[in-house]
Amino acid sequence: MEKIFVLDTNVLLHDPMALSAFHEHRVVIPMTVLEELDHIKDRRDKDVSREARIAINAIDKILFNASPKAIQEGVPIPNARGGDDVGSLAIFPDQLINHDVPAPYLDGSQQQANDNRIINVALHLQVKSPKAYVCLVTKDINMRLKAKGSGLENVEDYRKDRVLDDIQYMAKGYEHLPGNFWGQVDKVDTLRDGGQTLHVLNRSVLPKVHINEFLYDDSGFAGMVKSVDEDKLELQDLSRDQLMHQRMWGLSPRNFEQAMAFFLISRPHIDMTVLTGPAGSGKTLIALAYGLHAILEEKRFDKMIVARSTPPMAEDIGFLPGTEEEKMAPWLAAFEDNLEVLHGTDESPYSSIEYVKDKANIQFKSLNFMRGRSFNNAYIVIDEAQGLTQFQLKSIITRVGVNSKIVVLGNLAQIDNKYISPLTSGLTYLVEKSKNFEHAGVMHVNGIERSRLAAFAEENL
Structure with a gap:
């Protein structure tokens, strides 16, 4: 026909x-x-x-x-x-x-x-x-x-951009294995690689896992998939206690999902990290804390680029006074708030924040003005990515240059684009397309740590 x-x-x-x-x-x-x-x-x-x-x-x-x-x-x-x-x-x-x-x-x-x-x-x-x-x-x-x-x-509806039939099947970046995982494994080869303990298993034991995915069971085991092929997979053995005691720029994880996000975002071989989760789960705080740690302590990058798409009522930020960063300030206030969290206990918080912004070379950008640019030696944070199409996200990620890392943040429950749903969001597309790429990592941070009122609102309102 x-x-x-x-x-x-x-x-x-x-x-x-x-x-x-x-x-x-x-x-x-x-x-x-x-x-x-x-x-x-x-x-x-x-x-x-x-x-x-x-x-x-x-x-x-x-x-x-x-x-x-x-x-x-x-x-x-x-x-x-x-x-x-x-x-x-x-x-x-x-x-x-x-x-x-x-x-x-x-x-x-x-x-x-x-x-x-x-x-x-x-x-x-x-x-x-x-x-x-x-x-x-x-x-x-x-x-x-x-x-x-x-x-x-x-x-x-136009369906080519759909990579899933149901949003509940979107990759979370981790899998909980009920019971004792090792009690279900017949054969394993364990070896030491530097300071790491690696377990080599038959692929049939965990046929659906992807690279850089975390696994944990009820008996205390935690691991991360280091490599996957048709026959076998390698798991890096991780200590739950060490994961929970990580610190970046004075920040420690409050739950195990945050701990896995800490570990994932700090891996030097991962060029792109996608953090999803509800409001108040700590996505922005984790991205900011690692950026400051990587730039000011590890000296890995020269600058931090913080960007988000401006809402429809502010399509043209040229009407606002000041520089591009000053024009973007109303929509990037979340990063200012998180800087206050990181430095709120300092003797002079305002001075500390201004010093860090200058020393870390933090630049606030609108996605509308990132076309055609290339960012080298940069740590890039894309906020509120759930409202972007796959085409828009692709055009942004292709801007990432040499020795740079990009972190994409989004909450699929807060889409304000009338033509985008959780199934057709560019964020969902990015998660599913990049989960098998060895230099990308995905983590859904689910625990709401903002306040008990925020947790109630997220779950019940």
Whole structure:
């Protein structure tokens, strides 16, 4: 059966390279979508306007040599997988739709939303091609409801960015093994590597573990997966007491999950650490404490870059007075608060904080202004990453240069982007795609240590 996918504007904004995701099928872009992309490309919101321009360029790359007739009928899309089957891309002139077919059109007048005009394209194609599978693809929930209510048989969310079917299966970075783990193991080879004790096991004992994952049981054992292949895996034996007594910049872990996060973030071979968890679990404090420790005590990095995406109401920070760091201060207050926690007991906390900010060369940046830059010898912290798409996170992580480390923080329960859910968040995508990379580590810090009121609110409100 021929499959025809009608794309909404928000799909191309969410993933500007979405055209290659439909493989051998026919993709139709209504003229209204091109008009919306044209308006969006000049917006003040740097992220969205940039993605609109990338989407426009991707469309132009496929259609630039085609005739008007070919563009309306369909131009082959190059197959990114290298196979023989190729799809096609067509532009549908929805301004020419009339009532010459018995389709249940929505009101497409100028006073109505562009959504209606895009839905009408799918309704028109459904009547014109009764033997084809015609599907509208949009990330707008209300638009999906309107389309179904209008009689459109097939309406879907864009799913290429989904790496999981259920968020509960997202990698946490650790696994609890009930009972006594070693009582379930028939054969193990134990060896010493420097100051480390390594256990070599058959892979079939723990078939689903990934590299840099922590394991612990009820009898006191704790370990970290050092390497994995098809036949065997290596576990580094860890002492729970030593994990709980780690200290970084005067900070000690308050629970075992924080202790595992301390150990993970301080590993020199790990270039990227992803810390997830609820508000108050200590993610930001751990990232900041290690950064100060690594820069001022270990001398591993020259500077600390702290960045987050500014909320929609502050898309253009240029309206605020001061330098870029002063403009970003309202949205990076969490780091100021955590600096106060680390230095609140000093004789002169304000002087200590200013001294540390200067000595550690802490720079506050907006993600909107990190495009095209390269950060070498830097410790980079990306805060509130749950609201970013996979495309946005990729464009940030590719900025990491030589001898640098990046820490990505996020809470999937606090997504404020209307087109992103926990399943489609770039943070979820990053966790699942990087968990098998030997130079990346993942940790879900679950215990809420902020206050008993914060714990109550997180669990019950």
